[in-house]
Amino acid sequence: MIRTTDLRKVYQMGDVQVKALDGIDLTIDKGEFVGIMGPSGSGKSTLLHMLGLLDQPTDGQIWLDGVAVNKLTDYEKTMFRLYKLGYVFQDYALVPELTVSENVSLPAMLRLDRNEEEIARSTTEILERIGIADRCCHLQKELSGGQQQRVAIARAIVNKPDILFADEPCANLDTENSRMVLGLFREINDEMNQTIVMVSHEEWHKEYFHRIIKLRDGKIIDYGK
Numbered sequence: 001m002i003r004t005t006d007l008r009k010v011y012q013m014g015d016v017q018v019k020a021l022d023g024i025d026l027t028i029d030k031g032e033f034v035g036i037m038g039p040s041g042s043g044k045s046t047l048l049h050m051l052g053l054l055d056q057p058t059d060g061q062i063w064l065d066g067v068a069v070n071k072l073t074d075y076e077k078t079m080f081r082l083y084k085l086g087y088v089f090q091d092y093a094l095v096p097e098l099t100v101s102e103n104v105s106l107p108a109m110l111r112l113d114r115n116e117e118e119i120a121r122s123t124t125e126i127l128e129r130i131g132i133a134d135r136c137c138h139l140q141k142e143l144s145g146g147q148q149q150r151v152a153i154a155r156a157i158v159n160k161p162d163i164l165f166a167d168e169p170c171a172n173l174d175t176e177n178s179r180m181v182l183g184l185f186r187e188i189n190d191e192m193n194q195t196i197v198m199v200s201h202e203e204w205h206k207e208y209f210h211r212i213i214k215l216r217d218g219k220i221i222d223y224g225k
């Protein structure tokens, strides 16, 4: 499902080169719920951004679902993201002017293969599934942090992505809401065999993951297998 070989990302900061990723080789199978862990600055977000086609590696190869994604054009990458990938971020990244329903249907509306009726149906289904249907017409500012993250998760899965990427989705949540988010990921993973790659630096999140890949200084120090 996900494979990289000798993946590298170097940031040039004036005269200094920061090796954010220093030769990452990994394979993640379909249906795995993988945690990416490691200290601050170890390259977790950088790795997630590369795998999620949100940024370009300096060197190395990435295959997603058998496609050598670095060889795609920018337009093809945009389409790949829209049709195959979903994202959850720590700051929720909702559109403040849109209601809950509108936020959730947004990625579906960008697709050419889905009609209005179908989008309305899948949006309602997912809001119910995630337990936020009673808030469908509210704006972001009228929701708690936990509710906002639920909406962001609904939006991330409305297109039934092959891979769900999450970068510290619990960073702004208390323990109870963090458990809710992690539990939701587990359910989505169990029920839909959804592949999930989640960055975290909380030790207690470990129990939710099938496997943990540990990074330090841009390298894998524990592959978890």
Ligand SMILES: Nc1ncnc2c1ncn2[C@@H]1O[C@H](COP(=O)(O)OP(=O)(O)OP(=O)(O)O)[C@@H](O)[C@H]1O
Residues within 6 Å of the ligand: 011, 012, 013, 018, 019, 020, 038, 039, 040, 041, 042, 043, 044, 045, 046, 047, 201
């Ligand atoms: N846009 C950038 N420009 C320059 N250096 C960067 C950039 N983004 C990340 N870095 C550097 O790359 C390294 C890895 O950063 P990254 O954000 O991937 O770490 P992280 O493991 O996600 O850390 P945290 O737990 O604090 O989020 C760090 O040394 C960081 O300073």
Ligand SMILES: [Mg+2]
Residues within 6 Å of the ligand: 044, 045, 046
């Ligand atoms: Mg990070």
